[in-house]
Amino acid sequence: MxxxxxxxxxxxxxxxxxxNRMLPDDVCAALAKAAETEESPVGRQMLSSLMENARIARTEQMPxxxxxxxxxxxxxxxxxxxxxxxxxxxxxxxxxxxxxxxxxxxxxxxxxxxxxxxxxxxxxxxxxxxxxxxxxxxxxxxxxFGSENMGGLAMLKPAQGRKGVVDFVTSVVEAAGANPCPPIIVGVGLGGTMEYATYLAKRALLREVGTPAANPLDRELEIELEREINKLGIGPQGFGGTVTTFAVHVESYPTHIAGLPVAVNINCHAAxxxxxxxxxxxx
Amino acid sequence: MEPIKLQTPLTVEDTARLRAGQTCLLSGIIYTARDSAHKRLVEMLEKGEKLPFDPQGQLIYYVGPCPAPPGRVIGSAGPTTSTRMDIYTPAMLAAGVRGVIGKGDRSQEVVQALMQHKAVYFGAIGGAGALIAKSIVQAEVVAFPDLGPEAVHRLQVKEMPVVVVIDSLGQNFYTLGRAEYSKR
The missing domain is CATH 3.30.360 (Dihydrodipicolinate Reductase; domain 2)
Incomplete structure (x- = not known):
């Protein structure tokens, strides 16, 4: 062939x-769900503006x-x-x-x-x-690049384990604050080598929003990270609120006995x- | 709360009464500039040259818009991350700019400069470029056309929605908002 x-x-x-014009259906659904659960009135207003923006983009052929x-x-x-x-x-x-x-x-x-x-x-x-x-x-x-600039990579020690991963990913999101236009989707690449971890983090962003990782260890990590990140209080647009992330997607790969690479790639709502x-x- | 309607250019009285967290609707002329344009503008100020527009009382919007499709004045035009402009902002405020519009947090130097000049940092809705474009009724390039999307545009806006993020007292809506909802 x-x-x-x-x-x-x-x-x-x-x-x-x-x-560039059509916000995927899974993201539209995540926005609508966030608008129901967000506790901050300003946050809800911001989410409703993003939904209105997606509608305009779709119907008027605008990015x-x-x-x-x-x-x-x-x-x-x-x-x-x-x-x-x-x-x-x-x-x-x-x-x-x-x-x-x-x-x-x-x-x-x-x-x-x-x-x-x-x-x-x-x-x-x-x-x-x-x-x-x-x-x-x-x-x-x-x-x-508003969101791309806010990513990070750490070559952790194996002894730092799951807690080290949770602390690092959460600290990256905390430092990003309002810059990546929250609510965000967080792609986490775990394992492999330095460059492969970042590739995994990027690929994690392609997954349908909120679809759980296949590996139970990754899935547990996703649940914990989502909870910890939403405790930060950053909220929609960074104006404070309970929805900072829609979903955390973890992709993992075998790694070396001496290493625990972890990469974070952040995506704004326009996934x-x-x-x-x-x-x-x-x- | 009803949004506050503002007409540019703004006076010190206009900006001094604004408070972090307030929603405003901007109307009038605003100018766009982002990384490369700021570099050139500040170089001009350092050389004592005249800027391509009179900065007195004006607002700078950190945006690199999409090209205008046929029948429209501009493409999508939401804010870019402001912190990249932090090193240029004090000079722009000293030149008479009364406020800037972007998204994301600012450096301590910018906060100090805002307080010193009684200026304001507004946040536009990041990621809502198609929605914001609807409040832009006219657009023309007034400087640095070679910079493409980074050229300085003169925009006429009508009721463009923004939020006061840092006010002239140095109060920060990101800090206040996050403190209210943080559970850590």
Whole structure:
């Protein structure tokens, strides 16, 4: 089976536009639930504004947030599928088209120090994984930097254990305060190596809001973290309240006998991600 | 509580009576600037040059809007994180700016400067860019067009909703709000 680069570009362009305009149903449901449980009147007012914002974005084809993010693209490529053309170029062409045609903000600079805008929001961040089969799953997750800047990583000692993880994650959220536009979704990557823990934390943000982790140890950690974070009192927009996070998602991986890496990746309420499965053609 | 209606430019009397936690509706002209524009504006002030707009009594909104789709004056336009502008804010307030609009906490230096100049830090609703765009009735780039979304825009707003986060007495709504609900 084969797939043409142009088909990939067209799909990515469409995903960039849709992800930025349509707040996913699971997030809309989480907002509505938060509006019922939030104790602060100002907090409830802020949540209702975010729901109104999502409605406007959806019906008037406007981006949910002006920070339409750096495009993070997860690709699961079936190893029996042959890509005709350069996969990375195809993805970037799609990002450029989507961000231009969709009137999305171009927020990428070519070098972190000279900071010249690339003008089309490329390049994307691409996470490629080979999987069995002959299809290709593409997930576009535009990531704003108000929340991205507030993440953190710690290489804990194994002896610090679960308490160390809870204390670190909670301290990251506490320090972030109002900056990442709470209520937030907290992605936690546990284990692996330094860079793999951060990747896991990012991938955790793709999970449907509030879906429990499969591993019971991870699930227990999610429950404890959600409780501790919501005790902070930061609340919607940081104006005080009982809903600081909608959900904590933990993803774990085996690690080294000497290490306990933990990474935190924060997402604002605009947990944007949209996916498509592309099929190949007969060769 | 009824929101307080404010018309820009603001006087010292306007800002001095505002208190942390109050909701306001802003109308009139405001100017946008974020990281790169602030760097240039403050460099101009240091060189004794004139700014591209008269800062007296004006409000600066920390925003990099989306491009305007056809038939609209602007794209989504919510606030960006203010703390990145902390190092520039005292100079801007000293130049006559009466208030700034963003989201997230500020440095102690900014709080001091707000108190000194009887200025105010407003919070706009972070993540509500599509909603906020509805209160912007006119937009034009007035400086640094090469900065793209970071260019300085002159916006005419009508009843844009904001909350007083830090008032001219240095009271902080984030601190007050969090203390009320913290259970730790």
């Amino acid at each position: 084969r797939i043409k680069a142009e088909k990939i570009s067209a799909a990515v362009a469409q995903l960039c536009i849709e992800a 949910i947030c002006q920070d339409t993010g750096m495009a993070v693209v997860f690709v699961e490529l079936g190893q029996e599928l042959k890509v005709e053309g350069d996969l990375y170029e195809a993805i970037n062409a799609g990002v450029a088209k989507g961000y231009t045609d969709g009137y999305l903000r171009k927020s990428v600079v070519r070098h972190p120090l000279d900071r010249v805008n690339t003008g089309d929001n490329t390049p994307a961040i691409v996470h490629l994984r080979l999987v069995p089969g002959n299809k290709m799953r593409i997930t576009v997750a535009p990531k704003g 944007r991600h949209k996916e498509i499965v592309l099929e190949g053609e007969e060769e």
